[in-house]
Amino acid sequence: MDFAYSDKTNDLRARVADFFEAHILPRNKQFQQEVDQGIFPLSFLGDLKALAKSEGLWNLFLPHLREDEPGTRLTNMEYAPLAEIMGRLPWASEVFNCSAPDTGNMELLHMFGTDSQKERWLKPLLNGEIRSCFAMTEPDVASSDATNVTTMIRRDGDEYVINGRKWFITGAGNPSCKIALVMGKTDINADRHRQQSVVLVPMNTPGMKVTRNIAVMNHHSYETHCEIVFEECRIPVDQILGEEGGGFAMAQARLGPGRIHHCMRSIGQAELALEMMTERALERKTFGKYLHEQGSIQEKIAHSRCEIEQARLLVLKAAWMIDHSDAKTARNEIAMIKVVVPNMQQRVIDRAMQVFGAMGLSPDTPLPDLWTMARSLRIADGPDEVHLRSIARGQIKAAQQGDRKTILYFTPPDRSQEVSIRDDQK
Numbered sequence: 001m002d003f004a005y006s007d008k009t010n011d012l013r014a015r016v017a018d019f020f021e022a023h024i025l026p027r028n029k030q031f032q033q034e035v036d037q038g039i040f041p042l043s044f045l046g047d048l049k050a051l052a053k054s055e056g057l058w059n060l061f062l063p064h065l066r067e068d069e070p071g072t073r074l075t076n077m078e079y080a081p082l083a084e085i086m087g088r089l090p091w092a093s094e095v096f097n098c099s100a101p102d103t104g105n106m107e108l109l110h111m112f113g114t115d116s117q118k119e120r121w122l123k124p125l126l127n128g129e130i131r132s133c134f135a136m137t138e139p140d141v142a143s144s145d146a147t148n149v150t151t152m153i154r155r156d157g158d159e160y161v162i163n164g165r166k167w168f169i170t171g172a173g174n175p176s177c178k179i180a181l182v183m184g185k186t187d188i189n190a191d192r193h194r195q196q197s198v199v200l201v202p203m204n205t206p207g208m209k210v211t212r213n214i215a216v217m218n219h220h221s222y223e224t225h226c227e228i229v230f231e232e233c234r235i236p237v238d239q240i241l242g243e244e245g246g247g248f249a250m251a252q253a254r255l256g257p258g259r260i261h262h263c264m265r266s267i268g269q270a271e272l273a274l275e276m277m278t279e280r281a282l283e284r285k286t287f288g289k290y291l292h293e294q295g296s297i298q299e300k301i302a303h304s305r306c307e308i309e310q311a312r313l314l315v316l317k318a319a320w321m322i323d324h325s326d327a328k329t330a331r332n333e334i335a336m337i338k339v340v341v342p343n344m345q346q347r348v349i350d351r352a353m354q355v356f357g358a359m360g361l362s363p364d365t366p367l368p369d370l371w372t373m374a375r376s377l378r379i380a381d382g383p384d385e386v387h388l389r390s391i392a393r394g395q396i397k398a399a400q401q402g403d404r405k406t407i408l409y410f411t412p413p414d415r416s417q418e419v420s421i422r423d424d425q426k
């Protein structure tokens with residue numbers, strides 16, 4: 001495995017970083033003001049997207065685009081360092097048409113969509129004209145186990161009729177979001193993993209209602225995380241994605257590269273927090289010394305540096321494995337980064353908050369927002385425990401199937417002639 005960035009990657013890194021500094025970072029204050037005023041979507045986003053597209057910095061995430069589809073066809077390895085740069089601001093990836101949940105949805109439509117579904121939904125998504133959401137999680141069942149979903153997708157002649165309730169659906173409150181990929185059950189008598197299907201539901205379909213935007217840690221995010229109710233919501237049967245019963249497998253497929261993208265952006269956020277922590281330590285003085293001269297602060301900086309490097313290498317390994325085989329082969333590595341990266345990100349940002357003192361908890365720095373995102377990622381896309389479970393299962397299965405040779409390293413005492421080591425027992 002070679003994780004060195006190629007000349008092509010380094011060239012793209014420089015171009016994305018220059019674009020970010022020239023056009024995105026200077027707009028961040030305006031972003032905050034517009035979000036505070038409830039201006040939605042952002043007034044300047046369209047212009048920035050057009051500029052990024054004209055510079056060829058567009059759809060950087062999709063390796064398997066066709067020649068006639070707009071984008072760069074980068075590998076996951078090539079995309080990783082670019083996503084890191086975009087991750088430094090929560091809204092930046094949208095400028096390059098690389099933001100969740102659209103990326104995962106575009107991948108699904110690309111893999112499973114019919115020609116007419118692609119024309120109607122994938123094309124405008126690839127062009128950045130509309131946005132999308134993915135609706136799987138439900139308030140009433142433990143949704144980390146996707147087989148639990150209770151939303152029903154009942155066939156009635158040429159239509160499917162949807163009934164159910166979803167929540168935490170990212171992007172559903174965005175007026176640009178025009179399509180929901182909804183997971184529900186089409187056959188409750190089928191095998192556990194064949195009961196679910198994914199259907200394409202236009203956001204203006206009668207019977208579908210976005211009822212609230214849920215705050216995360218009491219914080220309403222710009223992207224929105226919404227509750228949606230479906231009551232006798234009807235769509236034509238040709239709006240099923242892939243085949244009936246294929247929904248569970250699709251949800252798994254969707255999360256493969258999608259998790260990688262989140263992790264790459266998280267590394268960018270951890271880097272930003274470390275840079276902030278270090279610069280603050282250079283400026284602030286307590287008890288006659290600069291913070292950077294205090295050993296405990298140096299440890300915070302050093303641990304953060306080590307942990308970011310470790311996490312990045314694991315993400316690159318997962319990206320390399322997807323590129324050289326597929327997401328299924330890289331399943332273990334994907335599960336590992338999903339645990340390692342958000343936990344690392346949360347620790348590094350937490351240290352930065354500590355070094356900043358009270359200011360680190362105030363809205364005057366991006367740290368509270370970054371921390372909230374890190375904390376959310378330990379639940380979104382599956383809680384830590386679920387990924388740890390699958391990593392442990394892989395390890396245990398390998399041991400069960402192996403020839404169990406670790407006994408060869410044991411040096412047990414000879415118990416055939418045991419005597420007491422106490423004098424009073426001689």
Ligand SMILES: Cc1cc2nc3c(=O)[nH]c(=O)nc-3n(C[C@H](O)[C@H](O)[C@H](O)COP(=O)(O)OP(=O)(O)OC[C@H]3O[C@@H](n4cnc5c(N)ncnc54)[C@H](O)[C@@H]3O)c2cc1C
Binds near residue numbers: 101138167
């Ligand atoms: C910010 C944010 C954005 C989100 N965006 C979306 C979205 O766009 N679309 C969507 O469909 N969903 C989305 N979600 C929902 C997310 O995917 C779910 O919250 C997640 O899958 C967990 O499901 P749950 O909340 O029902 O928790 P539950 O399944 O009820 O799990 C609760 C807890 O139980 C424990 N647990 C679960 N399984 C195990 C196990 N096997 N072993 C040990 N402990 C376990 C864990 O501690 C877990 O946190 C989002 C969530 C957040 C926070």
